[in-house]
Structures are given as C-alpha cells and as structure tokens.
Amino acid sequence: MALHTAIAQARDAGDIPGIVETVPTMRALMVTYDPLATSRAELQPQVDALVARGLATGMKSRQVTIPCCYDDREFAPDLEEVAERTKKKPDQVIADHIASPFKVYVLGFMPGLAYVAGLEPSLFLPRRSQPRVRVPRSSVAIAMDMTTIYPFESPGGWHLIGRTPLWMFDQRREQPVLLAPGDSLSFQRIDRKTYDRIAREVEAGSFDWSTLVKSK
Amino acid sequence: MTAALKVVRAGLFDTLQDQGRTGFMALGMPTAGAMDRIGLTLANALAGNPASAAGLEIGVMGPDLLVEADSVRVALVGPLSPSLIEGPDAPPKPLESDRSHLLKRGQILRVGMIEGSSTAYLTVAGGFALPAFMGSLSTYSRAGIGGFEGRKLATGDVLPLARETAPGGDERKLGQAFDYGSGPIRVVWGPQEDYFSEAGRRTFVDAEYRVSKEADRMGIRFEGPVIEHAVAVDKGGADIISDGIGPGAIQVPGAGLPIVLLADRQTVGGYPKIATVASVDLPRLGRLLPGQAVHFAAVTVEEAEKLRRDQEVRLQRAIAGFVVARPAGGIDLVKLYEENLIGGVVYDRLSD
Numbered sequence: 001m002a003l004h005t006a007i008a009q010a011r012d013a014g015d016i017p018g019i020v021e022t023v024p025t026m027r028a029l030m031v032t033y034d035p036l037a038t039s040r041a042e043l044q045p046q047v048d049a050l051v052a053r054g055l056a057t058g059m060k061s062r063q064v065t066i067p068c069c070y071d072d073r074e075f076a077p078d079l080e081e082v083a084e085r086t087k088k089k090p091d092q093v094i095a096d097h098i099a100s101p102f103k104v105y106v107l108g109f110m111p112g113l114a115y116v117a118g119l120e121p122s123l124f125l126p127r128r129s130q131p132r133v134r135v136p137r138s139s140v141a142i143a144m145d146m147t148t149i150y151p152f153e154s155p156g157g158w159h160l161i162g163r164t165p166l167w168m169f170d171q172r173r174e175q176p177v178l179l180a181p182g183d184s185l186s187f188q189r190i191d192r193k194t195y196d197r198i199a200r201e202v203e204a205g206s207f208d209w210s211t212l213v214k215s216k
Numbered sequence: 217m218t219a220a221l222k223v224v225r226a227g228l229f230d231t232l233q234d235q236g237r238t239g240f241m242a243l244g245m246p247t248a249g250a251m252d253r254i255g256l257t258l259a260n261a262l263a264g265n266p267a268s269a270a271g272l273e274i275g276v277m278g279p280d281l282l283v284e285a286d287s288v289r290v291a292l293v294g295p296l297s298p299s300l301i302e303g304p305d306a307p308p309k310p311l312e313s314d315r316s317h318l319l320k321r322g323q324i325l326r327v328g329m330i331e332g333s334s335t336a337y338l339t340v341a342g343g344f345a346l347p348a349f350m351g352s353l354s355t356y357s358r359a360g361i362g363g364f365e366g367r368k369l370a371t372g373d374v375l376p377l378a379r380e381t382a383p384g385g386d387e388r389k390l391g392q393a394f395d396y397g398s399g400p401i402r403v404v405w406g407p408q409e410d411y412f413s414e415a416g417r418r419t420f421v422d423a424e425y426r427v428s429k430e431a432d433r434m435g436i437r438f439e440g441p442v443i444e445h446a447v448a449v450d451k452g453g454a455d456i457i458s459d460g461i462g463p464g465a466i467q468v469p470g471a472g473l474p475i476v477l478l479a480d481r482q483t484v485g486g487y488p489k490i491a492t493v494a495s496v497d498l499p500r501l502g503r504l505l506p507g508q509a510v511h512f513a514a515v516t517v518e519e520a521e522k523l524r525r526d527q528e529v530r531l532q533r534a535i536a537g538f539v540v541a542r543p544a545g546g547i548d549l550v551k552l553y554e555e556n557l558i559g560g561v562v563y564d565r566l567s568d
Binding site for chain 2 (some may be wrong): 022025026
C-alpha cells in the first residue's frame with residue numbers, strides 16, 4: 001500500500017517514466033508498465049530504490065463513516081443465522097460489527113468493491129455454501145475475516161447483515177468510487193427512517209458526503 | 217442539426233473503445249479498451265485521428281449506420297465485407313475494408329459480417345462527440361459505463377460526431393494487411409508458475425489449446441489437456457491470496473484449464489496465474505474465434521519487450537506506408553483494367 005502510494009508520487013513527479021498503473025493487494029503490488037517507454041531492467045532498480053528509501057512516511061489516511069441499517073429483515077436476511085452460528089444475540093453481532101477496526105485493503109472484483117479487513121474475530125464465518133444469484137446494491141456483508149459493501153446488484157456468497165443508503169460507485173460523482181485502499185472504516189447504526197431519508201438524497205445527488213469522509 | 221451516425225440496424229456486440237481506462241485498477245475499475253489495439257490504431261490512422269481516439273469495436277457482425285451529416289470520413293479495419301446503400305431503394309454496393317471512405321448525408325454504411333476474426337474496427341475522422349468517463353471513452357458494459365450510455369449499440373442510437381463535415385484530403389488504405397504473426401502465442405512465465413508441477417508447466421507449453429465458446433471481452437476459456445497444479449486442488453493448490461490481474465494473465469483454476477484474461481477482466485483474482493501473454497500477442501488473442509487452436513511458447517521478459525518494440529516499429533511503418541485509395545462510389549480503374557473489360561475511362565467523380 002505504501003509502495004503503491006510512493007510509486008504514484010514518483011511517477012507523478014516524473015521520476016519513474018513508463019509506469020501505467022499499480023494495483024495493491026494483500027500479497028503483492030502489481031506494477032504495469034509500457035515496454036515502449038521503459039523496461040523491466042530499468043524499472044526494477046527504480047522501484048527497489050523507493051523501497052530502500054523507506055516507506056509509510058507522510059501517508060495520508062482517511063476515516064470514512066458508513067451509515068448502515070441493520071434492522072430491516074429485507075436488508076439483513078442473514079443476521080439471525082450469523083447470530084445463531086456465532087452464538088450471539090443479533091444486537092451483539094451488530095455491536096461487534098460496529099466495534100471492528102476496519103481498514104480497506106483492496107478494491108477489486110467489480111468497480112468500487114472494497115475488501116475490508118479487521119472484522120471482530122468471533123464473527124469469522126466461511127462464505128455461504130450457496131451463493132445468492134442476486135445481492136442488492138449497497139448490501140453490507142461479512143465473510144471470513146472481512147466485511148464488504150456491494151457496489152452493484154450482483155451475485156454474492158457473503159452473509160448479508162445490513163444495508164447502507166450510500167452508493168459505493170456513482171458515476172455522477174467526480175470521484176465515482178467512494179472508498180480507496182488504506183481508508184479506515186466505521187459503521188454507524190441508523191434506523192429505517194434515516195436510511196430512507198439518506199437514500200433519497202443519494203438518489204437525487206444532493207447528499208453531503210463531507211460529513212462522512214475525514215482526513216486523519 | 218448535429219452531425220451524427222444513426223444506428224438503423226444494430227450489429228451483435230458493437231461498443232465504443234479506445235486504448236483503455238488505465239490508472240484506476242486500484243479502485244477496482246477494469247481497464248476495458250480495444251481487444252485489438254493494432255486494429256484500432258490503424259483505423260484511427262486511416263481516419264487521420266490520434267491513436268488515442270475511440271472507435272467502434274465490431275463484434276461478429278456490424279451495424280447499419282445512416283449518415284446524418286453533410287459528409288463524414290469513416291475508416292474500416294479488419295476482415296469485414298462492408299457495403300454502401302446510397303439511397304432508400306438503392307441496392308447495397310460492396311466496399312473495401314482496411315481503408316477510409318467518404319460518406320454523404322442519407323447514405324447507409326452496412327458494416328457487415330467479420331470473417332476470420334472476432335473483432336474489427338470503425339473510426340470516424342474527428343471522433344465521436346461523447347463525454348469521456350474517468351478519462352476514457354471505453355465501454356465497460358458490466359458496470360454500464362463509458363462509450364455510448366455504457367452499453368453495446370442498439371437500433372435507434374444516434375452517435376454524435378465531433379465534426380460537421382469530413383476534413384479534406386484523399387482516402388487512404390493499408391499498403392498490405394498487417395502481419396499479426398502466426399506462430400505460438402508468446403508468454404512470460406508467472407507470476408505464480410510455482411503453483412504448477414513441472415509436468416503441468418510442460419503440458420501448458422507442449423499441448424494445443426482450443427478457444428471454447430466461453431470467449432468474450434473479459435477473457436477466453438481454452439479447452440485442452442489439464443494442467444497439473446503442484447499441490448492437490450482439494451488442499452488449496454488452486455487458491456492464492458488475491459492479487460492484481462494484468463492484461464493477458466493466464467489463470468488456471470482447479471479444473472486445470474487455462475483462462476486468458478483480456479480487456480474487461482476483473483482487477484484482482486484468487487486463482488494462480490501460470491503465465492502472462494506478452495503484450496505483442498494480445499491483439500492476436502483479441503481476434504481469436506471459438507474453435508481456433510493455439511500453442512503457447514515461453515519467452516523471457518527481455519524478449520517480450522523487444523518483440524513489442526519491433527511490432528511497434530512495423531505498425532508505424534504500416535501507417536507510413538498507407539496508399540491513396542479511390543473515393544467511395546468511384547470506379548475501380550485497376551479492377552476494370554485487370555478484368556480487361558474496357559480500355560480506359562475518364563475519372564473525375566467525387567474529387568471533393
């Protein structure tokens with residue numbers, strides 16, 4: 001993650017020509033380059049030098065708050081099953097989800113889909129054995145040691161425990177993707193009435209995002 | 217009135233594409249873009265456009281396009297059989313592909329079928345007057361973004377043009393068809409070749425693989441001998457912690473058959489990648505049809521880079537070697553001479 005940022009800065013400063021883009025993941029950083037502008041042999045020492053110079057200095061991180069309605073059965077069809085399997089009351093599942101120190105590690109699979117690690121360990125469950133054919137947009141889900149929010153209606157095998165009125169991907173926004181690798185995330189419990197109000201504002205494009213995204 | 221091309225009959229899968237929406241993979245955004253960057257680059261050059269302009273990527277069968285502009289220069293590249301319908305009751309007249317054509321208001325360009333490739337390209341001089349999304353006009357239809365309303369073209373769509381009339385100048389055509397190469401598809405090992413046994417790696421480069429019916433802009437599933445993983449699949453041998461998927465990455469899931477990931481590929485994935493197609497051969501992958509057979513051959517990173525640079529030199533040479541072509545609707549003197557029908561004609565049509 002830090003190297004992803006460092007390479008982007010070096011590229012934007014013109015220090016490393018030929019880099020097309022980089023993709024950070026939990027296991028590796030993928031660097032794609034234009035072989036007409038540079039070569040692996042030129043690039044490797046340049047990237048190595050960035051690593052040697054030391055990373056993680058001056059990295060900006062954001063704190064993003066996601067309002068989430070856990071109360072509606074339609075929004076949280078798997079909440080009771082998750083509670084049963086983790087031997088908790090549904091309210092405790094919600095409290096543990098909210099208390100988890102979430103961090104966005106990777107975006108992928110579809111535009112704006114964030115893999116968010118940091119789930120409270122007592123909530124770890126494997127994916128559903130039968131994935132759903134249709135998971136509604138903005139569903140909040142957990143599986144393994146992660147949580148996620150579906151940016152589009154899509155198939156999905158995670159446990160659905162709530163829904164946010166926010167859109168993770170909205171092409172009307174200047175920055176269509178809400179989350180970025182490195183963001184800290186926290187969920188805020190809202191009732192159905194608040195959900196409906198925010199959902200209307202998001203739909204109309206009048207929602208004030210500045211209250212949710214803070215630079216740390 | 218705004219200059220436009222109107223889709224009076226849709227093709228099968230025609231989308232606007234440029235060289236791709238790069239720079240946002242870290243946000244989960246697939247690059248999309250032309251499956252055959254060479255075809256698009258040649259079509260742009262024939263139309264007098266920069267290589268970065270967007271063109272229409274034709275899939276299997278192209279649309280019928282009605283010219284709603286005083287004039288427009290279009291360029292077609294690929295094994296198409298286009299024709300021109302000059303008026304309401306006029307019969308279609310065959311046109312050549314791999315060249316530009318000057319079209320007039322009311323004419324209908326029938327792009328037609330592609331033979332022997334899955335993609336072909338149509339560009340217009342000056343480009344389309346459509347807004348870029350995240351810096352690109354490439355259509356990514358799974359998320360409904362880019363291009364024309366984020367989707368393939370449908371009958372009735374009106375594609376606005378940046379120019380009201382065609383710029384002056386001659387029509388041009390390819391001196392000769394571009395040589396995409398015909399040997400094995402060149403690949404670079406990895407990034408996870410260690411997830412495969414030595415026998416599995418040998419199978420991959422020795423065996424013949426055939427394009428299955430599951431081939432689209434996202435990728436191509438190949439059929440052929442099973443590639444053995446180093447660790448049994450039920451012991452996690454086909455699972456990795458997800459990492460980035462570059463253009464041409466070759467995933468081998470548990471079933472042991474390779475999947476080459478192309479323009480609309482997802483940004484990250486959890487299957488091991490035995491090899492990655494050298495960028496020189498990505499345009500060939502972008503043209504493959506179901507049933508076609510390929511071999512894969514491993515090259516070093518240095519060889520892959522040199523192959524790509526040499527190809528770029530040949531591409532620029534092909535562009536420098538365009539020749540002047542007769543205007544659309546004119547009489548093909550060469551053909552008439554060859555067929556020995558007449559001794560000569562006065563040739564002055566459509567010299568504008």
